[in-house]
């Protein structure tokens with residue numbers, strides 16, 4: 001799993017570098033197409049990161065799409081990096097075997 005995380009991080013860094021380089025190109029249809037392709041590649045990497053996080057048991061927050069990956073704070077809460085909500089509120093009922101009604 002750690003190797004997969006490293007691969008995703010490396011690919012994301014490469015996309016960032018390529019995006020920076022593509023922005024140096026003169027305005028043209030080719031520049032626009034390159035930036036669009038890189039944006040789609042970045043979204044694909046983000047979706048792969050979310051899938052990996054879910055497989056590893058991280059809480060996901062649905063305040064954005066793709067979802068945000070909640071990280072544990074020093075006080076033990078699983079906070080969303082975007083809306084700062086404690087996502088343990090969503091997961092506690094499911095972890096106790098109770099499924100909330102939708």
Ligand SMILES: [Zn+2]
Nearest residue numbers: 061063080083
């Ligand atoms: Zn959120």
